[in-house]
Amino acid sequence: MFDYHIHSEFSDDSTEKMKNILEEAIKKGGEKICFTEHKEFNYPDKDIKFNLNYNEYKKEIEKIKSIYGEKIEIYMGVEIGIQAGEKNIQEIIEYTKEHKFDFILASAHCLDGIGLYGMDPKINNLDDLFSRYFNEMLDVFKKFNDYDVVGHIDLIRRYFIGAQDHKLEKSKEVLKELFTHIIKEGKGIEINTGGLFYDSASINPTLDILKLYKKMGGTIVTIGSDSHIAERTLTHYEKALEFLKDAGFEYITTFSQRKKEFHKIK
Template sequence: MFYADYHVHSSFSTDSNAEMEDLIKTAITLGLKQIAFTDHIDYDYPDPAFPFMIDYDHYIKVFDALKEKYKDQIEVVLGVEIGFQPHVAKQIEEILSQYPFDFVICSTHVCDRLDLYNGDFFKDKDQKNAYLRYFECVLYNVKNFFNYDVYGHIDYINRYGNYKNKSLSYEDYKEVIDSILKTIIESGKGIEINTSGFRYGLGYAHPQLAILKRYKELGGKIITIGSDAHSSKDLASHFDEAYKLIKAAGFSEITLFKNRKPYFIKL
C-alpha cells in the first residue's frame, strides 16, 4: 500500500487539465492516505504560452471545500512547486508568506533565464557543459534560497535536450552534485523521489539511485515521493519502483509535511 503522492498538478497549473476533485477521487481509489497538490508558480517563465500564475484567493476556496468534503477519506495537503530563479526571489517570498502552505517544493525549471523544456537552454551547449551548467544553477539556488522544504527532481536535466544518449552519470558530476546535497542537508531541507523519469522513458526516477545513496551517506533524512502527475492516470505511477529505490538507498521512512514541518512514516 502506498501512503502519499507528494507532487501533483491540477488544472490550476497551466500545463495540466486534471480537475482537483478528480485527482482526489483517484487517490482515494488507489488507497492513498494523503495527496499533496503542488501546483506551479513560475514567475517570469520565459515561454509566454505558460504563464504559471495562480489566483490563490480562488484556489484556496476550492481547495478548502474539497479538503473538507473528503476529510473522512483522505488528507488533502496544500503544497506548491516554486520554479526558482534568483531575480524573482522576492516575489516568491511574498506569495509564500500570504498563504498557509503545508509543503513547498523548489525546482529549477529555468537556468540563466533559458527554458529547459523548450530547449532554449541547450542551444550552443554540448551535453556535458549543459548538464554541468544546470547543476551549477541548482547549487547557486540552494545556497541562496531557503524558503522551501524539498528540492524537486534534482537530476531531471536529462529529460530534455536533443542528445542521442540522454544518460547522466553521478560520477561525471560528483563534485557539484555532492555540493548540492550537502547544502540541502545543512539547510535542514530534503529531496524528493520523482517518478516522472519512468514516464519520460529514462528507466529510473529522479534522482537516480546513485544520487539517492549519496544523499543518504551524507546524512540526508528528509525524502518525499511524488509522481509529478498532471493527469489522474499518472497519479502514484511507478510507486512500486520508487519504494524499492528508497529501500535500496537505505531509507526506512518517508517524509510527510504539515504546516511546513516534516514528520516520518515507516515504510
C-alpha cells in the first residue's frame, strides 16, 4: 500500500504530528508513504499563506526516518500550488530549482487569482468554469515542467453546485489538450480519495476522466488520501485500486528522488 498525498503539521492547514501518521500507516500495512506538504505562492487569503519551512521539514523527515525507516519507506514531497501569471510561475520555477524533494505534486487550488475554497458555489456556466480551470493549469505547465504529477485534476468539482455530476462538454477539448501536454512531458496524474470525506463523496478524478487519460496514452498514476489527520492515511486505497483497474491500468506509480517506479497491481 502506498500513499503519495499526505499532510502533517508542516502544512498550514494541518496540526498532525508525523509520528502519528507513521504509526497509523504502519498499523495499516503501508509500504511507502510520501508527505506532500503545502507550498503556495501568493495564496489569496489573508489568514493562511501555506508557506513551508523547508529546513525544519527536512530535519523532521530525517528524524522520523531514523525511528520508523526500517518498517516503512518514507519520502519527502511537496504539493506546490500553481497559479497562472508570470510572477507566480517564476517563483514556482525558482523554488523547485532550489529545493530538493522526492516527489513534486502540482495542484491548482485557485482560479483567476481567487481561492476555490472562497468562491461563490453558485455558478451559471459550469463548462466554462471547467475550461478555465484546465486552461490555467495548461498555461502554467507550458512554462513550468519541474513536477511529477498533477494533483486532483478535477478538484473544481468539489466546490460548486452541480459540478459533482457535471459532464464535460466543451471543456473536454481543453482537458484533452492538457492531457496531451502532460503525457508528452512524461508527467502523471493522481487518484485522490480525499473527496470521499466531503459532501461530494467522490474520488478525483472521475472514472471517465481517468479512462480518457489512459486512452490518450497516460501511464503514470499515483494514489493519495490527501489526509490532514493521521486516521485518514491510506484510507480508501482498495477503492482507488479498483478505479485504476476499471480504467485499464496495470501499474501504480511511486516516486523516490524524483524517479518513477512502477508496481504491478495484483
